[in-house]
Every structure is written in C-alpha cells, then in structure tokens.
Amino acid sequence: MKNRQPVYYGDYLQLKKILEAQATESEKYGKAAHDETLFIIIHQTYELWFKQIIHELRSCLELFSHAVVNSNDLCTIFQRLNRVTEIQKILVDQIKVMETMTTLDFMEFRDFLTPASGFQSLQFRLIEAMLGIKPQHRMEMEKQFFMSRMSAEDLGQLKKAEEAMSLFELVEKWLERMPFSQFEDYDFWKEYTQAVSKMLQSDRTIIESNSTLNPLMREVELKQFKATEETFKTLMSESTYKEKQQSGELRINHKAMLSAVFIYLYRDYPALQMPYQILNKLVEIDENFTTWRYRHAQMVHRILGTKIGTGGSSGHEYLKSTTERNKAFIDFFNLPTFLIPKSLTPKLPKNVISQLDFVYDRSQP
Amino acid sequence: MKNRQPVYYGDYLQLKKILEAQATESEKYGKAAHDETLFIIIHQTYELWFKQIIHELRSCLELFSHAVVNSNDLCTIFQRLNRVTEIQKILVDQIKVMETMTTLDFMEFRDFLTPASGFQSLQFRLIEAMLGIKPQHRMEMEKQFFMSRMSAEDLGQLKKAEEAMSLFELVEKWLERMPFSQFEDYDFWKEYTQAVSKMLQSDRTIIESNSTLNPLMREVELKQFKATEETFKTLMSESTYKEKQQSGELRINHKAMLSAVFIYLYRDYPALQMPYQILNKLVEIDENFTTWRYRHAQMVHRILGTKIGTGGSSGHEYLKSTTERNKAFIDFFNLPTFLIPKSLTPKLPKNVISQLDFVYDRSQP
Amino acid sequence: MKNRQPVYYGDYLQLKKILEAQATESEKYGKAAHDETLFIIIHQTYELWFKQIIHELRSCLELFSHAVVNSNDLCTIFQRLNRVTEIQKILVDQIKVMETMTTLDFMEFRDFLTPASGFQSLQFRLIEAMLGIKPQHRMEMEKQFFMSRMSAEDLGQLKKAEEAMSLFELVEKWLERMPFSQFEDYDFWKEYTQAVSKMLQSDRTIIESNSTLNPLMREVELKQFKATEETFKTLMSESTYKEKQQSGELRINHKAMLSAVFIYLYRDYPALQMPYQILNKLVEIDENFTTWRYRHAQMVHRILGTKIGTGGSSGHEYLKSTTERNKAFIDFFNLPTFLIPKSLTPKLPKNVISQLDFVYDRSQP
Amino acid sequence: MKNRQPVYYGDYLQLKKILEAQATESEKYGKAAHDETLFIIIHQTYELWFKQIIHELRSCLELFSHAVVNSNDLCTIFQRLNRVTEIQKILVDQIKVMETMTTLDFMEFRDFLTPASGFQSLQFRLIEAMLGIKPQHRMEMEKQFFMSRMSAEDLGQLKKAEEAMSLFELVEKWLERMPFSQFEDYDFWKEYTQAVSKMLQSDRTIIESNSTLNPLMREVELKQFKATEETFKTLMSESTYKEKQQSGELRINHKAMLSAVFIYLYRDYPALQMPYQILNKLVEIDENFTTWRYRHAQMVHRILGTKIGTGGSSGHEYLKSTTERNKAFIDFFNLPTFLIPKSLTPKLPKNVISQLDFVYDRSQP
8 A cells, every 4th residue: 555645535536527517508598497407417327327337237247257157256246236226226216306307397498408318328228238138129119219319339339239248148158057957867857847737737726616706707817827837838848948939939048947947946045045146136127127217208208298308209109118128037037937836846855955055053963 | 081081002903803813724724824924914904004095085085075175175185195195105115025925935825715816805996986986997807807706795885986976076076166277358278379389389390300310210209299289289179178088088077177287387376286286196196006006916926927826816917907097087197298388388467376376575565 | 499509418418528537546556446436436426416406505595585585486495405305315325325335345445545535525515504504513523524634625615605694594584574473463472372381281181190100200201291391481482592592402583483383383374385395395304414324324334333434534423423413404393392283273363364375166255 | 625615805804803993082082083093003004013023033033943943944034034124114114104194183182092102012022022132131211111001911921022032042042053163173263363453454554644634533533443453352352252241232142253253254155145144134123123213203203392192101212212222133233343355354275165165057177
C-alpha cells in the first residue's frame, strides 16, 4: 500500500462528470420542464445498473467456460447471479418512481425527445444476448422494433454478442458433463420411469373419481392430464425429445436436461445444493425480466393510455409481444412437472449417495 | 362504561376455536404430513382476510347508496377501499410463504384432500360480485370451473349477491349525478375536442417524420394511432359510445364516463381530489386481484408444473382464463388515453373554478 | 417544434460520459477487484438520486415561498414530496444490492480507497439542510465526523444552504398564516380543551381500575399518563409552549402548531385533505431517512462487524448517533398524541364547515 | 387411498368456526364500531401465524436433538427456518393494514376491550422461549409487563417451555460436536491469529495515516480499533472468553463459537454451505422480530401518540425496552467482525479440503 495516492469521494466517483450530465431538451426550446430531469436521471440509473449486470454476467461466462468448474467457482457464480436478481428488483421498483410522473408532466417534454427511444438501449440487448437470446428466438415484430432504431455500430456490437457463447450454452455444456444422465451400474432412469407411472395412474384415478366434476370439466382435466403424460414420455425418449428440440419447443439438449431433472430431484444432497440453486437463479433472472417488462408496459399505459410515447412509438405491440417471451432458460422453468412425491422418488444406492453426501458430526462412527 | 365485563385477550379473539381448527387429513390415514398444517393455516388466513374485505365493501356499498354522498363519507369510502388494497398486498405476499412448500412436501398430502379445491371458496366469489362482476362478464370455462364444484347453498348466496347493486353500479350512478357531463353556459366538451384534435395532429406529424422508423414500423404506429383517434371519437359521440357499450366493449354509461374524464383532467382542484383518488383506488383493487391471480398461477406452476392439484384439477386453464379478465372497473383502467398535455387542457372559467377551489391563506385579499 | 434537432437515446443520456466513469482503484495497483465496480456504480446511483431529491426540494421551497400558496401548487408540492419518498424507498432497497458483497469481496479493495468516505457526500448534507437541519440540531460528534472530512469548498456550499430558508421554516410560516389558531367568533380551542379533559379523565379511570396491573405496573402507567397530560397542557399554554421551544424540546412555533393540530383533527374536510397529506409526507420523509440510516448501519455491520470501513473509519459511533435524530419535522411526528375520539371531537359551526366542505351531487337542493 | 372420505373446502378449513369467531365488544354496548372487526381479524391472523411458527420450530428442535444431524435433515431444518422468516415478513407487512386505522376509528372501541392486551399472547412468549430467550435474558421491566397480565395457566406453560432445551442450546451442542475447533495435525487457529495480526496492523496504519482525520476523530477511531482488537483476543483466549460468557456479554460457549467462525470463513465449501445458511437464518429470525417490534412501536405511536392503548397500557416503555434486545443468536450477529480478507485467510491443507469439497465434472481425472 505504499506510495498509494489518497483518494477522495467525489473524484473517485467522478461526480463532476456524473452530476453534470443532465441537460434537458425542453430548456433548449424555452422553459425547462421540471420532470424532464427525472426522466433523464432514472434512465441513467437504469443504464448504470445494466452495466453492472453485464459486468456480473461476463464474469459468470468466464468462470463457466473453464474445462472444470470447481465448487468455489460455483459459489462465486451463484453470488453474482444472485446480485443480478437483486439489481433486477431495483429495476422493477424504480418503475414506481417513474409512475410519480403524470400524463400532464410527461407531455410537457415528450415531443422534444423524438426520435430517442428506450429501444435504442444497446446494453439491454447485450444482456439478453449474453443470457442466451439469439435472433431466431425473437419474434419478427420485436426485431423490427428495435433494429430499425439502433445505429449500425450498435447493431454490430449486438451481433458479436449474439455469436459468442451465451450463459445458456455454457450451462448446457456444464450439465452435459455431469455424470447424472447415465450411471455405471445403476439404471436410475428406469426406476424413475416406474415411479412416474405409478404417480400418473393415481392422478388419473383421482380425476376419474372426482364427484364434483361435471362431464365437461372432467374432459378438460383429462386433456391436461394427457399433455402431462406426453411431457414425461418426451423426457424419456431421446428421439421424441430431439424432434421437439428441432421444432423449437425445447431448447436444451437431452443429456443436459436429464442432469437438470436429477439435480432438481436430489437437491437436498450437499453436492447438488449449489447446482440446484444456480439453475433456480437462472429461472429467476428470466422471470424478473418478465416482471420488469410487464410492469413497464403497465406504467406506460398508466401515463399514456394508448397514446404514443417518446420516439413516436406506442410500444404497445412490442411490449405485449415480449412480456412472456425472451426467456433463455424456459426449459428449467418447466422442470417442476418432472418432480414426483418423495415416497415414490427412487432411493439412490449407497455408492451414489456417498458421492453426494457429507457426514458432519465428529461423534459419528 | 359502567357495568362492563372485563375482556381478556384469548377470549376476545376466541383463540380456543381458532387455534384448534387445524385437523390434518394425512393424520387420519397414518402420519401427519408436516406441511399440511401450513396448507390449512394459510387458507384460513386467506378466508379471514376475505371476510374483512367483504366487511369493507359492504360498508362502501351502503355509503354509496345514499341519495347524496357527502364529503366525509367520500373520505370514509376512500379509507376503506384503501384498506382493501393493503389487505390485497398481504394476499399477494402470502404466496411467498406458500412457495416455501416444495413439490415433494405438497405431494405427501395432496391426494387426501380430494375433492376439496380453492374453487369452492364462496367468499371470493362474493367479493367479485360485490365489485361488479356479473355472470355475463365471466367466460364460460371459468363458470364451469367453479360452479360445478360449489354447493347448491353457496350458489344460491352467490346468485343473490350478483343480483344486488354492485359497487360498479353505485359508482356509475354517483358519477352520473355529478354536474360535469354538461355545464350550464360553458361548452367544455367542445373545447376539449379541439384540444384533442391539436394533440392528435401533432402526434401524427411526429410519427410521419420519425426518421428512425422503417416503412413497416411506421405502418404499425399509424395503425395504433388510428385506434387511439377512434377511442376519442367514441367518447365524444353518444351514439357510437352506446354501440360499444351494447357490444360489451365498454361497461360504464356515457354520462358517468364524461364525469370520470373530467375528474381525471382536473384532479388537482380540491373538490376533485377525493373523487379522483376513489376512482384510482377502484382500478388498483382490480389490478391487485389480477396480480394475485397471476402470482397464484406462477406459484402453482413452481410447485406442480402441469400436474394436477388438490381436487383433481390442474386449474391451469382456469387461471389463464381469468388472470387478465374479471376487472369490474376496466373502463377507468383505460382512462389515461383521454388525458392531454397541460398546455392544451382547457382553462376553466372562473365560476366553474370557484366551485372546485379553496383559498387557504388568511392574508389573501 | 420546427427546426428541432433530432435526439438520440445515447446522446440524450450522455451515456459515453456516464458509462465510462467507473475506474477501479484496485486495477491501478494490480488486478481489478471484481466487486469494486459495484461499489462505484451503487454510489453513483445514490448521488444521481440525491441530485433528483435536491431538484424536487428546491422546487418545493420555491412554491412554498410564494406569499399565497394556491391549491394547485399544493398539489404540485405534494406530488414532488411524494416522489422524494418513492426515491427514498429505492435508496433503502439498494442496500440489499450492496449486501450481496461479502466481507471477503469488500476487503479486497477497501484499503485502496483511503481516505474516501461517504461522509464526504456534499449532496446528502445539502438535502438535510434544505429540509431544515441546522448546525445547532446536530450532535457535536456528528459534525466532527463529516466536517473534518469535507473540503473547504464543500463546507462553504453547505453553510450557504444552512443559512437559507428551509422547508421547515416555510411550512411553519404557511401554517402560521392559516386561520385555524383562532376563529373570529368561535372559541374552538376552549371546546377542544374540554374534550381533552373528558378523554383524559376516562383514561385515568381505566388505568386505575385495571385489575391485571400490579402496583408497579400501575405506577408506570400513571407516570406515562401524567406525561401525556403535560403534553396537552403545553399545547394549550402559549407561555409553557415557548419555554419548551426555547429549550429545544419543540421546534415549530405555537401558532403553526395549533394550525397543524386543527388540520389533523379535521383532515376529512376537502379543504384540509391536501394540507394534511403534505404534513404527513414531511413526516414520512424524515422517517425514510431514519430507516435508511438504520439499514445502512446494519449493512456495514453485516459486512465488517466492528472493523474499519473505507476512509479508515468505522462509522459506528456516527451512525448510532444520527439514526433516530436529524428529523426536521419531529413536531409533526408527535402530533398523534393530540388526536381524540370522534365522539368527543367538537362539532364545527356551520359557517366554519361551509369554508371547508363541498357539495358534490347536483341533485341536492 | 381406498375408503377415503371425500373432503370439502369449507369443512376442511372449518370455516364455520373460523368465520364466526368475530364478536365485537362495541356491539354489546350499542352500535358495532366498524373497525373493531379489523382489530379482531388481524389479531386472529397473527395468532394463526404464531401457531405455524411454533409448528416449524418444534420440528427443528426435534431434528436438532438427534445424536447426529444428517445432511438431509439440515436441508429440512433450513427450509423450515426459512419458512419462519417468510412468515415473519407477513407479520411485519400486516402492520400496514393495521395502520389504515386512524386514531378516531380506534378510539371508538378501545375502551371496551379493557383489560385485554397483546401482552397476554401466550404463543408469542412460547416462540421466544423456543428460540432461546430465558427469564434471565429479559429485563425486569419487560417481565413485569407481561407476567402481571398473563393467567396462571399460561405462565405455567411458558415456564415449561423456558425449562426445555431451546434451539439456541441445541445449535450450540451441534456446533460443539463439529471438528473445527481443533484439527488433528493442523494448527488452524495459530495461522488465523497471525492473519488477524497482519490485518489489524494494516488497519492501525490506515487510521494513523489518514490525513482527513482531526485529532479528536483519530482518537475515536483508535478507541474503536482497540475494542475490535480486544474482541479478537477474547476469541483466541479460552479463559477471557469464559469470563465474558459468565458476565453475560457472550452466550454461546467457546468451542461452538470457534466452529461458527470456521464455518463463516469457509462457507464456500459445499460441506459448509448449509451450516452457514442455517446460522445466517437464525440471525435473520432474530432481526425480523426486532423489525417487527420496532414497526409495531411506530404503528402504536402513529395511532395513539403517547395515549394509552387497550388494556390501559401505553406499552411505550415495554416496546422501547425490547426492540433491540431479545435476540437469542446475538453471538452470530456479531460474527462478521471475525472475517478477514481473502488474501489473508489461511489456505487449508489438502486433507482438510478433501472433507469439505466435491468434484462435479465427470471429465476430471
């Protein structure tokens, strides 16, 4: 620490730059609209948080790209993904600050901002790409919306990010390398299939014997039941699985999926706790962006109704089209279907358990 | 206060009854499933809160049914509706407690509960009816879902509530009685229409001159713009409005709607602050139930995936069908479209203002 | 809007400046510590939000400094104070993001930052000064903590803000100008005093006849009761009140206090709703900063325990000393004591009511 | 599942009992006070949640009382403690519902409830006792407050709970049995002591060379620094530690404390993740009750100021006396002080690591 220069708060945070970067457009053409300052500052905080999310995702990509991801790195990855979700909560909560702006306040400066638009945020697209959203996952309408507005330079940067390995792909490879899709001398998946059969048979009986269902309702329930049955069949048949993967219904490959199911089923063993928590966090990241898009659309509706926003765009069609989509880890979101009652879950043989478990007490033999 | 009997905490709250009303089904058939207690208690708290919501709504119905609703009653109504929204937040937050239950925990007792189902909650249906949901507003599928499961007695009670005056109807009448749809010697709505025209013309210019829109995007925006233009036309034409009302697109009548628009536009005047806040609260109540339904569906998905729940019902189809529907006050939700920039909003004549405003300072001439 | 230059998102938000203002100190002396980026960005967002709060407070100061504050301005003031409270919630919530940083992560770069410290934030001190915290309200220890660390230039700016009229002083004057401390031909405060007497007599009887209190507990309750009685006496005696004001126990002057009590008692009348909500918001702003200081102290404890932070300061003593202090509007915080049961609250005469009330329904005679 | 009786929602939840257990006192003496129903229902939900917390704690006590706590049980314990914290958040959030009640609303029925008081809640005291609060940890004033009000029968039940093994004692024993306070042929604690010395020396230099500290501030910082130094010395000296334990400054025994410090330092190893998370959860449970007490006191102040509440008790003195106390796991709350920078943390020898770690990738040698 010798010869270190002293550091002062304001210099360290470069506050001169940061706090002088709010120039309202309204002031250029007359009187500054009071609320335009809020509009600028809130978007600047969004972009600062996007930068932080990118910083975290980049380090996770790096750690996951190691040939072997060790247990300490897993913890680090989890902590950083967890930080992403905490930041996302702030992104969502900040919408309430935006909502303190009324239509009347906003309309005072809206027209000065054309054609600026949130669609021009490069960093947000980079985050989507780093998570695993590729051009083929986006709806045509969505692409039109932001691609027409972004600069050539920004589009170039986005393309590069889309071509690089995403978190989705690295997680898929990591799961694939795990030893759970097939065990040496233990046919786990056969036992699992039998357990599933028992559960489904019981479920069918419950539906059929439910006296409070009228015929129409019973039909509805049975249809849903059959769809669930299909879902299990797909999981257990490599070929059916691949078909659904090719049609785009499923994204992750079969081997990785089996590992994920195994991790979800036996997450209570110490060795699987962290992998489970990581998969769960990835689902949460997807869901938080969904919530953010939904709340964002609601906020726009509250301020504008169906009138146009900045950049001459209502954004309705766009926001509606992406709210429930753009989930990189949708396959994990659907994993709970594969969980079965504890009493039916196969008991693992001792040699498998010994690789997953710990003994904590020194008093134990 | 003389001759009053002393009251003790436990007796007053009837804790003997309340705390001994948790009999697990699982225990009857073997070992009590640990998590079934949570399942019972959380649903009991839900039903207690539903009772409280009904208590508040009933008093609002009573107050709104007076020939003249005075300003003190308006305050009381607002406070009670506000309490409903605070309770709704608890209803939503409690879902996180439910989510601490894993699939494995839940499946240990699920099958014992057939055919019990949340669809059998009478109180929740009564709340919907008191707000203003009538049978004709429900989707067929939804009705099938809960009507097939409810007892004849409960269905009878629900029918009675649906036939009575709802909050929606009483609010409509209250708005209708207000003097804002037409003023004696001031043609407010003509001025408003002119202001809207100016705004729309400017919006159209912005869309047409936005250089970052490609032809497809411009078309999308113009289509949306025209829809907004139609919305305004409908508001200003009594006959078109009535057609949309008959088709079910709009619920509230024309006169009441004009009052509501006026209140939204001039909410800053003391006389309109409370009416505005009440309309806003009603929208919030609708939205909170939407959030609750959505989070409820998510929670079920996290625990079960697509497997069936209690009562042999997956509920997916139901939950999907109602999440964004069942809003009694959807017309107010769409009001922000009618708000226009402050600079364009008509200045009210002095005699109108004097009825809406106050002078606070004694020092004033 | 003619001749307006087009505006683009990135330029408008000055993202080049904003997103390149994160230079880690750790990198200068070796390898960049991953978490230092978070440390910089979170503090930058804090300072951006402080700027926004200052923007809102400045406009409220301006509006309150008018000779007559009209009802539309009151609404604007309320909305802007409300925005401050929404921003404060973000300030508090962001602490959770900071808490994703572990001791180990933080210690990797802490030593590089000496002597930078949050105590050097000028903007935060300006906010306190604008609300009404003057040097004489601060504890000696607190002043030592930040004054020793701030630059001469910043101290000069702070001094100027402390010498200017604060929100506290302007609100005091505004309340003073109101006609509620004395009515022309209606002795409100005499009636109020009688009502208070009745209530206090009843309270004393309840304490004395409570059979579940042992002698010690009864004594405790009676002591507290007498303190409450004193509080009322102080309110009703101008001379006693002034003594307490001089000793620093009370801050706001007597006339303003009486207006505030009247507003709290009759807040349901339309004319008093907005004044009440404003006073209430001011209390909330104080409380939110209290919560922020408390959560901040907790966060530091979780990361460091009692070890020193950046700038070689543990901050414990400081944080402890300010958490519950530094409330500009503490007098309003204590107002609820003066509220009495509805049944005892004096009925206002018609001519007073007519100045506070509205008639909404056109059908009324 | 054969011969099972069908179960219906209303019967299962015993809604007849639950929903008819709200008898207002005010109605007995005249007109029912509208808000008394809320007062009853909110307290009933509190007691239902207390029952659930007791259910969870009881099962954790049972699992921790096993001679060997295996890894699956640890997971179960964690999940149940986590559920307790989720319930606590509801307890805190519900205060906002209570706060929708104004002074005026509350005063309409307060006097009917004498001498009922929240101090008479047996279940809340049982929870404190199960966590580890023994009579000797309570302040005299606090005991007076609730003991004078509880019935002999309830006091008897509480005494039994206080005499039984608490979670605190079982966790202490569990930590004591762990092998981390002393390793066979590795002197971990010597290495740790050396690392601490290095860190403290560096901290002292930073304080001494900080040019922004004036002499008074430097003295304050050095005093705090010496206290921290003492804290470390106490940890490393069994005899000093025991003295502090006897004086009541520390509760947990030395061996258990060393295990806890080790777990906090190396929590990233898979074997220590769950133990760390459990200790952390216990601290969170303490903190949540602290928050609840604090928010409860604030709410009472907002509604009553310093006036008496139900049962003729202001409760101020009580609430103030317990807010920051009554933490069973205060020793873990203070653990962060013992964490040191990663670069200084001793590298564990291979044979120790091998007991704590996993290898996840099958591709690894």
